[in-house]
Every structure is written in C-alpha cells, then in structure tokens.
Amino acid sequence: MALLEVRGLTRHFGGLRAVAGLDFSVEQGEILGLIGPNGAGKTTVFNLVTGFVRPTAGEIRFEGRSMVGLRPHAVTARGVARTFQVVKPFPGLTVLENATLAAFPRHARRRDAEAHAAEALDRMGLAPKARILASQLTLMEQKRLEMARALATEPRLLLLDEPMGGLNASEVDVASEIVSRLRATGLTVVLVEHVMKAIMSISDRVVVIHHGEKIAEGPPAQVVQDSGVISAYFGRRAGA
Amino acid sequence: METLVQSLVSGVLTGALYAMIGVGLTVVFGVMRIINLAHGEMVMLGMFGAFWGQALWGLDPFVSVVVWVPVLFVGGALVYRFLLRKIIPGGELNTLLYTAGLSLLVANLALLLWTGDYRTINLRYAMSPMRPFGIAVPIPLAIAFGLALLITGALYLFLARTDTGRAVRATSQNAEAAVLMGIDVQRIAMLTFGLGTALAGAAGVLLAPSLYLYPTVGEILIVKCFVIVVLGGLGSIPGAIAGGILLGLVESLGAVYVSMALKDGIGFVIFLLVLLYRPSGLFGVGKA
Amino acid sequence: MRRAAPWTIGAAAALGLPLVVHDPFFLHLCILVLMWTLLGSAWNVLGGFAGQVSFGHASLFGMGAYTTIMLYLQAGIAPWWGIPIGGVVAAATALPIGLIAFRLRGPYFSLSTLAMAEIVRLVALNWEEVTNGPVGFLITDLPPVRILGTAVNWEAKEPFYLAITLLTLLGLVATYGLKHSRLGAYLVAIRENEDAAEAVGIDTVRAKVLTLALSGFLAGLGGGFYAFYFRYVDPDAVFPIALSMEMVFIAMVGGLGTVGGPLVGAVFLTAIGETVRARFQVGHLVFYGLFMMLAIRYMPEGIWGRLHRLVAGRWQGRGVAAGGPRGAA
Numbered sequence: 061m062a063l064l065e066v067r068g069l070t071r072h073f074g075g076l077r078a079v080a081g082l083d084f085s086v087e088q089g090e091i092l093g094l095i096g097p098n099g100a101g102k103t104t105v106f107n108l109v110t111g112f113v114r115p116t117a118g119e120i121r122f123e124g125r126s127m128v129g130l131r132p133h134a135v136t137a138r139g140v141a142r143t144f145q146v147v148k149p150f151p152g153l154t155v156l157e158n159a160t161l162a163a164f165p166r167h168a169r170r171r172d173a174e175a176h177a178a179e180a181l182d183r184m185g186l187a188p189k190a191r192i193l194a195s196q197l198t199l200m201e202q203k204r205l206e207m208a209r210a211l212a213t214e215p216r217l218l219l220l221d222e223p224m225g226g227l228n229a230s231e232v233d234v235a236s237e238i239v240s241r242l243r244a245t246g247l248t249v250v251l252v253e254h255v256m257k258a259i260m261s262i263s264d265r266v267v268v269i270h271h272g273e274k275i276a277e278g279p280p281a282q283v284v285q286d287s288g289v290i291s292a293y294f295g296r297r298a299g300a
Numbered sequence: 301m302e303t304l305v306q307s308l309v310s311g312v313l314t315g316a317l318y319a320m321i322g323v324g325l326t327v328v329f330g331v332m333r334i335i336n337l338a339h340g341e342m343v344m345l346g347m348f349g350a351f352w353g354q355a356l357w358g359l360d361p362f363v364s365v366v367v368w369v370p371v372l373f374v375g376g377a378l379v380y381r382f383l384l385r386k387i388i389p390g391g392e393l394n395t396l397l398y399t400a401g402l403s404l405l406v407a408n409l410a411l412l413l414w415t416g417d418y419r420t421i422n423l424r425y426a427m428s429p430m431r432p433f434g435i436a437v438p439i440p441l442a443i444a445f446g447l448a449l450l451i452t453g454a455l456y457l458f459l460a461r462t463d464t465g466r467a468v469r470a471t472s473q474n475a476e477a478a479v480l481m482g483i484d485v486q487r488i489a490m491l492t493f494g495l496g497t498a499l500a501g502a503a504g505v506l507l508a509p510s511l512y513l514y515p516t517v518g519e520i521l522i523v524k525c526f527v528i529v530v531l532g533g534l535g536s537i538p539g540a541i542a543g544g545i546l547l548g549l550v551e552s553l554g555a556v557y558v559s560m561a562l563k564d565g566i567g568f569v570i571f572l573l574v575l576l577y578r579p580s581g582l583f584g585v586g587k588a
Numbered sequence: 589m590r591r592a593a594p595w596t597i598g599a600a601a602a603l604g605l606p607l608v609v610h611d612p613f614f615l616h617l618c619i620l621v622l623m624w625t626l627l628g629s630a631w632n633v634l635g636g637f638a639g640q641v642s643f644g645h646a647s648l649f650g651m652g653a654y655t656t657i658m659l660y661l662q663a664g665i666a667p668w669w670g671i672p673i674g675g676v677v678a679a680a681t682a683l684p685i686g687l688i689a690f691r692l693r694g695p696y697f698s699l700s701t702l703a704m705a706e707i708v709r710l711v712a713l714n715w716e717e718v719t720n721g722p723v724g725f726l727i728t729d730l731p732p733v734r735i736l737g738t739a740v741n742w743e744a745k746e747p748f749y750l751a752i753t754l755l756t757l758l759g760l761v762a763t764y765g766l767k768h769s770r771l772g773a774y775l776v777a778i779r780e781n782e783d784a785a786e787a788v789g790i791d792t793v794r795a796k797v798l799t800l801a802l803s804g805f806l807a808g809l810g811g812g813f814y815a816f817y818f819r820y821v822d823p824d825a826v827f828p829i830a831l832s833m834e835m836v837f838i839a840m841v842g843g844l845g846t847v848g849g850p851l852v853g854a855v856f857l858t859a860i861g862e863t864v865r866a867r868f869q870v871g872h873l874v875f876y877g878l879f880m881m882l883a884i885r886y887m888p889e890g891i892w893g894r895l896h897r898l899v900a901g902r903w904q905g906r907g908v909a910a911g912g913p914r915g916a917a
Contacts (some may be wrong), residue, residue: 110787138787144787150780162788164770173723213789335695387884393641394884396695398835400643401880408874416870433733496835519829523706526699563712573701576691 063248064140064217069118071101071108071272074236078104080119080272084248086217093241093263093280094252097293099289100254101272103145106219110142111135123215133176137165141215142275143206145252151195155205156188158194164210180212180231184238200231208236216246224255236262270294307552309435313445315548317507320448321521322528322540323455325493330472331492334388334395340402340518341526342497344410345523346361346372346504347513349425351419361421362443365505369498376497377490384493419513426509440509443483447506448529452541455499460538461542468492472535533581542583594761597909604752607747619817622752622860623810628838628850629759630806635836636845638764638799639779641689641698645835647685648678648804654712654813657725657791657821658819666731671755671812674817678808679801681708686800686912692769709827724822727815749818757815759806761792766802771795782865807835830873837876843890 062085069082074255079101086092094102097259109120111132117272120127122138130138149224150158159177160170167173184204189197194205203223210218224232229274236258253259257267259280266283268276278282283289324338349368350361359367378428379402387398406443426439459465471478471488477483511517531538547567554563589737602622603717604779609615627734635641635736659665661674689700712719730742740747774795777785815821834857857876865872886896 112783112786131791131793132783133789134793136787142787145783148781148784149785152778152780153776161773161785165775165789168770170770209788211786236775265765287723325597335699383881388701390696390888391883393698394700396642397836398881398884401837401877402879403882404833404837404873405877408871408877411871412868412874443712523702523829530699561713562710562714565707565714568707568710571703572688572700575696576688579696579785 062086063123065119065121066105066109067121068121069105069108069120070116070179071104071113077272079108079115082269082272082274083095084267084274084277086248088248089243089246090264091239091249091251091262093259093266094250094269095254095256095259095266095274096269100269102269102270105269106142106221108251109135110140110219128164133165136213136215139214139216140219141210141213141217143203143210143221143223143224147199147202147206149194149197149202149205149209152280154191154193155181155197155208156190158205159208159212162209163214166214176214177208177212180211180246183211184208186201199226200234203227203235204238211242215247217250218242220249220251220253222254224253224258228257229257232258238281242285256284303556306435308549310441311435311549312545313437313441313551314550314552315545316432316445316448317503318524318528318545319541319544320452320503320506320524321500321533322451322544323495323537324569325525326532326535326540327472327499328469328493328496328558329529329536330537331468331475332388332489333392334384334399335392335526336493337399338406338518339496339500340378340522341403341406342372342500342518342519343504343507343516343521344515345375347511347517348410348414348419348499348504348507349501349517350508351421354421358506360423361505361508362447363498365447365458369502370425372501373494373498374416375388375494377494377503378451379492379497380493386487390470400438407516407518414515416514416516421509438510444506448503451499451502455495455537463518464488464491468495482507498551500531507527524567527567530571530574530579533583536581536583539581539583543557543581546582599757602757603750606749609847612745612860615749617862619745619749620747620862621854622756623817624834624838624854624858625812625851626752626756626759626808626813627829627835628842628853629763629847630810631805631835631847632804632839632844632850633663633763633766634800635802635814635839636686636843636849637638637716637763637772637775637779638796640796640800641700641773642689642803642834643698643829643836644685644688644701644703644708645807645830646827646831647675647705648682649811649831649835650708650712650823651681652678652808652823653815653826654725654811654819655808655817657727660727660816663669665885667751667812667816670859671809671816673814674815675805675808678811679804682800682804685795686797690796690800700830703829704827705832709823712823712827719823721722722822722824724820725815727819730816730899748813752813755809757821759809760807760847760851765801767847771798774915775799798853815898834873834876836890837880841876841879841890843892843896844888846892846896849890849892852895853890895901 063285066082066084069079071079081104086268088201089291094105096102102281104113111130111134113295122140127135127138150161156171156177159180161174163173163176181190182235184207186204189201197205227235232255239249239251251263263280265278266280267274268283268289275288276286321343325336327337328334337458350364353359353367354361354366387395397568423440429436429438430442467483467488470481470483471485475485494558528543528586529540532543532544550566554566606615609913631642654668656667656674659670660667685701685704688704689697692700702861710870715723724814733740765791774790777790778795781790811826838853838857839850841857842851857879860875861872883890
C-alpha cells in the first residue's frame with residue numbers, strides 16, 4: 061500500500077480549476093519530485109494534502125486513512141509535515157523556541173519538547189544558533205529552521221515546497237544533501253521544486269503537473285525527455 | 301400605502317445624510333487603509349459647530365456649512381499630518397486603537413466643555429413640515445438633503461475631473477504605483493483625511509437642525525457608519541452612498557413595520573452577515 | 589520563584605489593607621481599581637496573549653452581572669455561588685461570539701465583536717419579559733451572613749473589598765498560569781504566525797476558543813461582583829461600548845500581554861478618571877483617550893513593559909506594535 065495516495069483530487073476557485081482530477085501515489089521511503097510550470101497547481105496540491113484548503117472533490121489517503129476535511133494541525137498529528145515556499149518562522153522567538161513549539165503537541169512537558177526540538181535542530185545543523193532570534197537568521201538558516209521545525213513534529217512524510225528557492229548553487233547542493241540524508245533516516249519526501257539540478261539528482265520518481273493535471277510520471281531522466289513535458293515548459297516549436 | 305411612501309421618503313432623506321458620513325469614512329479607508337474610529341466625533345464637531353454658530357453669532361446652520369467645511373478640512377489634515385502619520389507604520393490594528401483613543405478624547409473634551417445636556421437648534425422657518433403630495437417632509441431635512449446632493453456632486457466632480465482628484469483615486473487603487481507615477485502620496489493622504497473629516501463635519505452641520513445634539517452622539521454614528529461602509533464595500537464611494545440610503549430605508553421601514561426597538565439590531569445583523577459571507581460588500585466592489 | 593516574592597507581598601498587603609485603612613472613599617477607589625484590574629486582565633487574556641483585539645467585552649461582563657443579579661433576586665442564590673455561575677455563563681456566551689468572530693481577522697474581528705456586543709445590549713434592552721428592559725434589576729437587601737461569628741455588614745466597604753481582592757488575585761494567578769502553560773506558548777505561536785502554528789500541529793481554533801472562554805469567565809466574575817457591589821444592573825450600565833473600550837485601554841496602557849499590565853493600567857487610569865469624575869462629573873474618560881494615544885505612539889509596550897525594560901533591561905510582554913503580523917490574512 062502506498063504511503064500517500066491521491067485520487068481524483070480536484071479544486072476549483074470560482075471558475076478556475078487549480079487542480080483537476082489529479083492521481084498520484086507516494087511509496088514509503090522514496091523521494092518524489094513534483095514539478096510543473098508556474099501556476100500549474102503544485103502548491104495548491106500541498107495545501108490540499110495538508111488541509112489548508114479543502115478539495116472540491118477527490119480522495120487523499122495517508123497510510124490508508126482518509127485525510128480529507130482534516131485541519132492542518134490534525135494532518136500534522138497524523139504524521140505529515142510541510143514547509144512553506146515563503147518561509148514562515150516565528151520571528152520574535154528563538155530558534156529553539158520555534159522548534160519546541162513544533163514538538164509541544166506530542167510532548168506536553170516543556171523539558172521533553174525542548175529535548176526533541178534540540179535533536180531536530182541538531183540534525184539540521186542549527187544547534188549553535190539555538191538562542192538566536194529567528195528573524196535574525198540568513199535565508200538558508202531560516203530554511204533549515206523550517207525543516208527542523210517540520211522534523212520536530214516527528215513526521216513520516218515530509219512535503220517540501222520549493223526549499224531551494226533563493227539559494228545559490230553551492231547552497232542547493234547542501235540542501236539536496238540534507239534531503240537525501242533525511243530519506244536515509246526513513247522519511248518519505250515529496251519535493252516541489254523548480255531547480256532542476258536538485259530534482260534530477262535526488263528524486264527517485266517525478267510527477268509533472270500542468271494546468272492542475274498530471275501529464276507525465278516516471279524516473280527523472282525519462283520524464284525530462286517527454287514531449288508533453290517539454291511543450292508544457294517551453295511551448296511548441298512554431299510550425300511544428 | 302401612504303405610510304409606506306412616507307417611510308420610504310424619510311428613509312431616503314436620512315439615508316442621504318448617512319451616505320455622506322459613510323463616504324467620508326470610506327474614502328479615507330480607500331486611500332490609507334485606515335478605519336477611523338473618531339469619524340463619529342467629526343460629525344459631532346460639525347453638529348456643535350452649527351449649534352454654536354447659531355447660538356453665538358446667529359448664523360443659520362445651513363449657511364455655516366460654508367464656514368465649518370474648510371475649518372474641519374484643515375483640522376483633519378492637521379490631525380493626519382501631526383498625529384496619524386507616525387502611527388500608521390505600526391499597523392492596522394494600532395491605528396485603529398489610536399483612532400479609538402482619539403475618539404474618546406474628543407468626545408470627552410466635548411463633554412467637559414459643553415456638558416452632556418441635549419441641545420437642539422430651532423429654525424423659525426422650519427417649524428412645520430412641508431407636505432408635497434400629502435407626505436410630511438421636515439424642512440430642515442429637505443434642505444439638508446439638497447445640500448448633501450450638492451456636496452456629493454461636487455465631490456464626484458472633484459474626483460473625476462480634477463488632477464488632484466485623479467491622484468486620490470490612483471492612490472486608492474494602488475499606492476505603490478501612485479508613488480511611481482510621481483504622486484506625492486503623503487500629501488494626498490493628508491488631503492484625503494481632511495476631505496473625509498470635512499464630509500463628516502458637513503453632514504453634522506446639515507443634520508444638526510434635525511437631531512438632538514450631545515457630545516457622545518459619535519458613538520452611535522460610528523457604528524452605523526461601519527454598517528454602511530461594510531455593506532457598500534470598504535473603499536467604494538458609490539457603495540457607501542448606496543449603503544447609506546439602504547440603511548436609512550432599513551431603519552425607516554424597520555421602525556414602522558418591525559419595531560422601533562429592533563431596527564438598530566437589524567443593521568448589526570446585516571453587518572455581521574456581510575462581514576462573514578461577502579466581505580467585499582453587497583455589491584462586491586469593496587477592498588476588504 | 590524570586591519573581592513571586594513581590595507579588596506575594598503585594599497580595600498580602602492588599603488583603604491586609606482594610607485592617608489599616610478605614611476611609612470609605614479610599615476603599616471604594618481601591619475596589620474600583622481592583623475590579624478594573626480584573627476586567628483588564630480578562631481582556632488581556634484574549635487581546636494580549638491571543639492577540640485578538642475585542643471591542644465587545646462588555647457583553648461578557650454584562651452577562652455575568654445579569655446572571656448573578658437575576659439568580660439572586662429570582663432564585664435566592666447567594667453571591668458566592670452566583671458570581672462564579674455568572675463567570676461560567678459569560679464564558680458560555682463567549683463561545684458563539686467566538687465562533688463568529690474568529691472567522692475574521694484583524695480590524696474585522698474587532699468590529700464584529702463590537703457589533704455582537706451591541707446586539708446583546710439591544711436584546712437586553714428589549715426582551716423585557718426576561719431582562720426587565722431598560723428598568724433593569726435592583727438589589728435592596730443582601731443576604732444575612734455570619735463569618736466567624738460576626739454578621740457581615742454589607743453597608744461597609746470592607747466585605748466588598750475583600751471579595752474583589754480575592755477575585756482579582758484569582759484573575760492574576762490565572763493570567764500568570766496561562767502565560768507559562770503550553771496553551772500560553774501556543775498563543776505566542778499563533779500571534780507570531782498563525783499558519784505556521786497550525787502547520788506544526790497546534791490546534792489554533794481550540795487554543796483561541798479556550799482562551800476566549802477563560803477571558804469570558806474572568807469578565808463574568810467581574811460582572812457578578814459589579815452586580816453585588818453597585819446593586820443595580822441595567823443595559824446601559826453593563827453593556828455600553830464605552831465599557832468595552834475602557835477594558836481595552838486599561839490593558840493596553842498598562843501593558844499588553846503582561847500579567848502586571850492591567851494592574852498598572854487600572855491604578856493609573858482609574859485614579860485619574862475618578863479624580864476627574866469627582867471634579868467634573870462628566871468627561872472623565874478624556875484621559876483614557878489621551879493616554880491610549882500616547883501609549884501607542886510612545887510606549888506600545890505599556891507602562892508595565894516600559895518599567896520592566898528600564899528595571900530589568902529586557903522585554904517583558906509584547907505591545908501590539910512590537911508583535912508580528914496580527915492575523916493579517
């Protein structure tokens with residue numbers, strides 16, 4: 061049974077079909093890349109899966125149980141964590157406080173929550189910055205914090221929304237390395253990304269979305285050759 | 301039938317004055333995203349201006365509009381320039397609370413200066429109502445209505461035909477783009493706040509002969525004003541006009557056909573429903 | 589525990605005051621200050637800790653007042669039961685209000701609470717069969733009670749002073765407890781970034797609702813006390829907008845989101861307000877308005893926050909200005 065199954069997922073915003081009859085699955089332990097041109101509906105898919113937006117139709121099953129209608133905190137409680145495209149730290153709180161808040165829902169006592177939080181920070185290399193205010197971190201550090209916070213919720217599935225956005229080439233490599241290591245610890249990852257280098261190097265499989273629909277699926281090297289994918293990104297050659 | 305027509309007429313007449321107050325609030329919101337809780341006090345100042353104008357200098361209230369509008373315009377501009385401008389960067393809620401403080405300050409200063417006694421303005425030429433087609437129309441209200449139309453018409457011409465008016469509309473639509481187009485947004489903001497205050501004050505002057513005057517009247521007015529402005533869509537002038545007239549009608553018809561007591565309540569319930577389900581106003585033109 | 593020392597001393601001093609001071613006017617002033625501290629704390633729980641600025645808290649206060657007075661006059665239920673029940677009823681009233689208001693953000697939340705408070709006032713004014721309409725309720729006799737052998741003299745200020753001191757201490761302890769609880773931490777997260785809070789597993793709706801219930805309970809306690817001290821409850825006394833705004837001002841001028849803020853705010857504003865009222869009868873809220881404006885402009889962290897900064901050299905509590913996006917969608 062797939063860890064996450066999405067069937068016929070649909071979401072309309074007024075007259076706009078943001079997501080239309082989308083089907084895909086995520087297997088335990090894989091890194092799935094979700095790509096597509098801008099406006100294809102990728103972040104909407106994340107919002108649907110994590111409960112920030114309700115589907116107009118369709119089914120979302122995590123570990124066999126439906127998640128449709130759950131609010132985001134309940135989705136997180138089930139074991140699905142996400143990061144945001146534009147990072148959303150708690151700016152006035154320290155790095156450790158940020159992570160502790162994520163651990164609190166599972167560990168009522170502050171000491172336990174802090175311990176789990178510290179561990180998550182450690183995995184992301186943020187331990188030295190524990191007492192720094194989140195608003196004073198660099199972008200790369202804030203992205204690490206975003207991931208550390210997600211890890212502190214003890215997820216089994218991690219949804220990363222454009223984690224490489226705004227990073228330079230060497231930072232992208234570091235981030236890709238981090239994601240691979242996470243998978244090695246048993247996490248399953250779905251990655252929305254525009255930075256092709258990252259997607260190609262770490263994804264096991266890729267799903268391509270265009271106009272809210274899946275237009276291709278398969279190993280990265282194969283998908284990138286698909287003519288439908290190419291025309292979605294670049295358009296058709298004039299006269300072809 | 302006659303009662304119905306009577307109610308409709310009263311409703312429209314009062315509604316037009318409500319509309320003017322609402323336009324003052326909405327135009328300020330449109331340009332600066334400020335909800336000015338002290339707006340009711342501006343109306344109150346207009347009312348008392350008319351009262352003292354008559355009591356001290358024998359000025360007919362409808363004539364004193366000419367005096368008070370510029371005074372309140374300047375007053376409003378100064379309030380913006382020296383008080384509000386520093387507060388706005390602190391956020392919407394801070395500004396809201398600041399205007400709440402201002403509202404309390406002005407209303408209570410008025411109480412200290414003029415006591416809470418109810419005042420009225422009596423006009424010798426307006427003691428009995430006109431009766432066109434058998435419908436009773438109080439003369440002060442009719443004159444107020446006429447002047448309100450004039451003032452609103454002038455406002456429309458200003459916004460539509462003058463460069464400054466266009467600048468105001470531009471800033472209202474997109475402040476950042478307005479800056480890029482070379483519009484001095486701070487000056488426009490100051491002007492707009494003065495305009496909003498002047499409209500409120502003018503409405504106060506016009507309404508003064510028709511109501512009991514007391515310093516805390518702003519409290520009820522500001523609440524009605526929200527209802528109007530939210531109904532019509534925050535930031536929309538035609539919306540505020542429509543909202544004002546609608547509220548006037550709802551209150552007038554409600555007082556006759558539902559109950560005197562509950563007519564205010566109806567307004568609030570509609571207000572909540574609009575906020576929840578149609579935040580851009582009944583006509584969908586607001587900027588909520 | 590070091591920080592508890594001044595509070596414990598203060599509480600002991602407050603409780604012991606009637607042994608030393610007997611001037612009825614001064615005790616009356618203290619009663620008012622304490623009552624407003626309780627009400628300011630009630631508002632602060634929602635406004636300062638949860639970041640939800642309500643302009644309608646008078647509705648909760650008034651529900652407490654009406655419940656308590658009606659239970660006494662119509663069912664003979666004594667104040668020491670009636671006041672807590674008033675608190676519970678107020679908390680229960682807060683829930684449907686929250687249900688509606690929490691769907692809105694920022695200034696729209698605030699305005700909706702104002703509208704709902706007005707609706708409550710109008711219902712009280714017009715539902716004459718239940719609430720006596722504008723006439724309200726009047727207590728003529730308070731229950732004969734003996735404590736430790738002596739009959740309680742309800743004409744004196746002392747019994748009321750002690751009652752409000754206990755209630756206010758309860759309010760302050762509750763506020764302190766909230767601040768240091770997991771729920772308090774959740775509220776900070778919600779204030780900092782509500783979406784992120786939800787994403788890390790915090791049930792933001794439940795947190796806000798629980799906080800609202802506590803806020804309502806405390807406001808209702810204050811209302812119940814009001815009913816017994818002033819012995820007269822009518823819609824204009826307990827439901828007016830001005831009363832809601834007073835609660836806001838006391839909490840904000842004192843120090844939003846702090847435990848001591850409402851106390852400082854109440855002392856400061858009530859003392860000035862009552863002095864003005866004694867001299868001029870009307871317009872006593874003029875300084876509330878003035879200090880609110882001054883506070884927002886120059887001291888967004890409130891008097892308490894500023895004092896703390898000067899004394900301890902670090903932030904205590906957050907002013908509205910210093911906090912993050914206040915629920916802007």
